Amino acid sequence: MEDLLKQVLENFAFSSDHYTIEKTGTGLINYTYLVSSGNRKYILQEINTSVFKSPGIIDDNISAIGNYLHQHFPGYYFTMPIKALNGKTLVESGNQYFRLFEFVKDSKTFSIVNSTDIAYEAAKAFGRFTKLLKGFNANQLHQTIPHFHDLILRQEQFETAVDSATTERFERAQKLIEEISAYTWITTHFKQMIHDRGFRKRVTHHDTKISNVLFDPQNKSICVIDLDTIMPGYFFSDVGDMMRTYLSPAGEEEKDLSLVQIRDTYFEAIAEGYLIEMQEELSKEELDAFYFSGQFMIYMQALRFLTDFLNGDIYYTAKYPMHNFTRAANQLQLLKCYSAKKELYENKIRVLLTKKHYT
Ligand code: GN1
Ligand code: MG
Numbered sequence: 001m002e003d004l005l006k007q008v009l010e011n012f013a014f015s016s017d018h019y020t021i022e023k024t025g026t027g028l029i030n031y032t033y034l035v036s037s038g039n040r041k042y043i044l045q046e047i048n049t050s051v052f053k054s055p056g057i058i059d060d061n062i063s064a065i066g067n068y069l070h071q072h073f074p075g076y077y078f079t080m081p082i083k084a085l086n087g088k089t090l091v092e093s094g095n096q097y098f099r100l101f102e103f104v105k106d107s108k109t110f111s112i113v114n115s116t117d118i119a120y121e122a123a124k125a126f127g128r129f130t131k132l133l134k135g136f137n138a139n140q141l142h143q144t145i146p147h148f149h150d151l152i153l154r155q156e157q158f159e160t161a162v163d164s165a166t167t168e169r170f171e172r173a174q175k176l177i178e179e180i181s182a183y184t185w186i187t188t189h190f191k192q193m194i195h196d197r198g199f200r201k202r203v204t205h206h207d208t209k210i211s212n213v214l215f216d217p218q219n220k221s222i223c224v225i226d227l228d229t230i231m232p233g234y235f236f237s238d239v240g241d242m243m244r245t246y247l248s249p250a251g252e253e254e255k256d257l258s259l260v261q262i263r264d265t266y267f268e269a270i271a272e273g274y275l276i277e278m279q280e281e282l283s284k285e286e287l288d289a290f291y292f293s294g295q296f297m298i299y300m301q302a303l304r305f306l307t308d309f310l311n312g313d314i315y316y317t318a319k320y321p322m323h324n325f326t327r328a329a330n331q332l333q334l335l336k337c338y339s340a341k342k343e344l345y346e347n348k349i350r351v352l353l354t355k356k357h358y359t
Contacts, residue, residue, distance in 0.1 A: 004093060004096065005021055005044065008098045009035065011085060011086070012085065013085055014037065019036060019037035020035070020037075021034070021035050021044070022036075024043075029048045030045050030046060031045065031048070032044070032045050040103075042082070042103055043100070043101040044099075044100050045098065045099055045101070046097065047097045049095075051145065052145065052228060055090060055097040056090060057142035057144055058228050059081070059090045059099070061141045061142055061231070062089075062230070063089070064136075064140065065078070065136065072135070073132050076132060077222055077223040078223060079225055079227070081099040104214050104223070107214040109211045109213070110213075110215065111251070112210070112249070112250075112251055113266065117219060117269070118210070118215070118219060119242070119269040121219065121220060122213045122221060122242065122273065123242055123246075123269065123271075123273030124221065124276055124277055125213050125223070125224050126205055126224060126238050126274065127273065127275070129203075130204060130238065130277075131278055131281055133203035134202065136203060138202055138203045139201070139232055141230065142231070143231050144228055144230075145231075148233075149206060149233055149300065151186070151190040151191075151296065152187060161306075162177055165310035165311070169310055169312070172325065173306060176306060176328060176329060177306070180299075183335060186295055187299075190296060193234075193285075194234070199234055199285060199286060200234075200283065201232040201233065201234065202233070204233030204234065204238050205238050206229035206237050207241065208224075208241040208242050209241060210245060211226075212226040235278065235282060235286055236289055236290075236292065236293035236297070237293075237296075238274075239293040239294075240294050240297025241297045242270045244297045244301060246266050247266050247267060247294070247334075248261055248262060248334055249261060252330055252331060257329065260330055261337060262338055262340075262341055264341070267341070267345055267348065268352075275290075275352065291345045291346045294338050294345075298331055298334050301331050302328050302331035302332045302335060303328075305325075305331060306325070306328035308324045
């Protein structure tokens with residue numbers, strides 16, 4: 001591997017005795033390295049091509065968006081990959097694909113949200129991203145993963161996995177399969193929503209976990225990162241993934257389910273941060289679905305983890321035998337806790353929307 005990385009970096013004019021490489025990042029899909037050279041740092045990333053089958057289209061999307069933002073909002077910070085010596089931002093080496101980013105100076109990321117100010121900042125950053133791109137024709141973007149957040153497809157994939165699982169995996173998961181089936185109505189509801197004209201396709205990030213926002217030393221957001229799944233999509237993907245990943249003090253890896261909880265003030269922070277940017281953009285139908293966003297994303301992630309467990313851990317990196325099962329159980333617990341808040345949270349949104357200036 002080291003030789004391969006060396007070879008890749010040569011494409012960016014790095015000479016091998018002038019830098020060090022270490023593995024970094026918490027993503028479940030791509031492989032990320034921190035490259036240090038003198039007082040400069042870079043992020044080198046290998047794209048996982050079993051997930052992203054055509055890496056070139058990610059590159060096209062990022063440059064289309066980057067160029068638009070640069071032209072219309074020159075002050076907006078957007079991380080563009082660095083050009084290699086041949087002028088390209090995507091480097092292929094032995095059927096593996098890499099890109100290099102400058103490490104944003106003095107930036108940091110969080111892996112868990114531990115203050116409402118951080119949740120607010122992140123939600124505002126993702127809302128602003130979609131808002132600034134409202135004049136950009138989302139349909140010109142490629143689908144980097146076709147049907148990525150199509151819950152109808154995820155439901156079908158889950159049902160196929162239930163039917164084709166080994167007896168051992170099926171028996172281990174049987175109780176969880178039964179419990180998750182009580183939430184199939186979420187897929188039915190999604191189906192109705194996407195046929196409703198009130199729901200618009202916009203430029204959506206599709207992976208709004210907290211580690212995908214860079215913060216400055218004062219804990220203000222600098223920019224959003226991890227741009228691979230930027231595609232046309234619905235606002236509820238982004239809002240829902242924030243609910244999924246910011247509301248609980250324990251993340252999706254937590255095995256002790258009693259630690260999975262929902263924090264009301266974090267719900268408020270997400271809603272305030274996102275809506276300060278996006279309230280004017282969203283239709284009445286979309287605003288009405290604000291709370292549902294969380295159910296949609298938490299349910300979909302529970303399905304995806306359980307599907308992968310039933311399929312024998314072929315998609316998400318599994319570090320121990322029951323890893324994807326445990327992740328699915330964690331997400332189902334989160335879904336139960338979140339669903340218990342329906343009335344309270346729908347009311348919070350109603351109150352928030354009646355206040356004109358809520359900063
Ligand atoms: C994957 O690799 P990462 O952490 O950026 C996944 C997301 C899931 C997430 C769950 C392309 O994201 O959809 O929400 O894991 N990305 C892809 O942790 O499948
Ligand atoms: Mg990602």
